[in-house]
Amino acid sequence: MKMKEDGKHWVCGEILAIDSYRDWYYISCKGCSRKVKSEGDSFRCGACNTTEVVLRYKVNVRVMDETGHASFVFWDKECTALVGKTANTLREEIEKKGAGLYYFPVEIDALVGIEGLFRVQTKSETISYRGVPTFSVIGMNCDPAVVGLYKSKNKGKAVEDEDDF
Template sequence: MKDLLKATEEDVYWVLAEVVSIENFREWCYLGCPTCHKKLTPEEERFRCTNCSVTLAGGVYRYKVSVCIMDNTGHGNFVLWDRECIEILGKTSSSLMAEVEKKTGDPTRFPEDIESLVDKKAIFKIQLKKKSEENAYRGGISLGVLSMIQDPNVLAMYEGKQDIGTDESDEKTPEK
């Protein structure tokens, strides 16, 4: 982690780490465009996708869970998107929201299911991008998870190898 946080190259990196906490209890999902998945902006009684330049009656709820991960060199915040959360939780954010509403009467309440992400160990494939003011609170770095490898056999092979590597084939980069 320490080396990743010092990295200056926009690239894809691999990190073996464990989720230690959930960071965004209020904003664990967002209403996204069904076509491009970007967040929709409310516009009167409809929603606007600025990426696709369309106005829609509704969208699709998608996961966007900010987690704190840690390895033996440090910690950082990663964003787990729809694909990773569905893989781990086994349900879409819409179905989880419906379960929460049925159980509590409040669909916006933070779902306990998301807490199950804590203590998950994985090899995270990270897209490192420099951002302007949007992520200034993180030192100008955005860490989005592209995929996760949770296979116990693969994790066992890479235990103890905490160095990061770029997506090029080298001994630090796990193969899928």
Template sequence: MISFTRWTTVEEVVEIPLAFPEFTYSLTPIEKLPSVLDNKEYFTDVLGAVTKISDALPLRPRSQQVHTMKRTVTVCDESGASLDVTLWGERATSFPAEQLHKDGQHSPQIVIFVGTLVRGYAGTISLSGGSSCKWYINPDVPEAKKLIASMKSVHQPVAHAPQVKYSEPRTSVAEHRKVSDIKYLHPFKNKKVEWLVTVKIMKIDKSWWYESCKKCFRTTRPHGNTYKCSNPTCSTISAPSPRYKLVIIAGDETGDTEFVMFGRIAQRLIKKTVDALIANNPPGFIPDEITRLLEKVFTFNVCFTENTISSGNVSFQVNTIVAEIDDGNPIPLTPVGSQSSSAVLSHHAGTSVECTPEKDSDFTLPSP
């Protein structure tokens, strides 16, 4: 990838040098992807043999009023490790699925996806390909030749994959509710139902982050001189990754209740990374960047946390920050970034919370 700075100059080269590469990529092996999870600084390039291709289907992300197209391409490496690459928007529709499916009946189809972002959900890593994503199909490069050679003897025809459950187009749109309208609802009967609430932040819990497992985001605990994930199906042993878990009490004129915000959702509100706040504040202290949220009014898209059912303590997970309200007037939130989209998934400290993927537009709140 190329990064443009204020010192970058662009010069047109009319005669293309002979040595100019036809393919540009810097491959990350599938098993190394967890180490670049959620890295937004750099794009990731991956090589694989196509095993499955889904249709491109419209999906309405939580934060959008329009549909976007989504297609999943599954690839594998020599060891058989499988990886889903989700293509969005124009990338989903322009992917040559039919041709690849046809050619893939007889011979391995090797693709290098470049310009993708690595995402994790419930312990599974996937790649997300938006407008920055590009692909090379059966490129004439050594890595692809090596993979073709090793796949030839074990080649299975490329399959047509049905779209998975959570990517079906959403049929309902979150409606505005008062806090008293939702906090007494049956959490099991209203599992995964989303509402919009406009609430003022009244209290912030003093524990605002936790040590998360790098792979599945659940709580990881000290284990000898390292950490072990508390999720029995994951049990990853590795250094922990601090992650926001902001627990607040907020309410409107009808009542108040508990809301929980994780990871990037909390970061959108706080506008600082969790690492920066941990580094600059003594343990047990709630940083000013967080306490300044007190008395502020926001519109959130929320649903019951899974913990509500298991613990009996009513709590809502914030899926999206829809707006900040100033003196009764909404301050518009500016979407930053474009098609480079993916599933934004929220995870709970103890249990993973399944939520519908949304388009990954990052929303930044204007500075006060």
């Protein structure tokens, strides 16, 4: 994927793969969403000093557009919209089935093949994983009509964040 300038960009692409060897959630502060640290049998947020926690999605995927591929990180808001349930709910369902701690949910694997417009934040110091740039997804639109309109208008190229889609 080629984005020459720092900023927010819309990328039209397809999810090719899920990095299932990484965790699909993290334990976060219920108030501020930051990752919390364990303190024995409980957790504490260093920023809020609270012990109330919730699971949130953090899913690493490989996305391809017409110029190449990159790793995208889908956060809680985007994953909840795509999966249709919160990370807490999904984890509880997995536990009820008796699946182990390292079970990777089929609901997340089902994201492969989804085509959409993904709003990403680009920075010159973008982190690369195995030589592939990694971008955080900060918004998305997977409506086929909107994706089709974008493709016909922009010829599949990433565009600066000028409008919401």
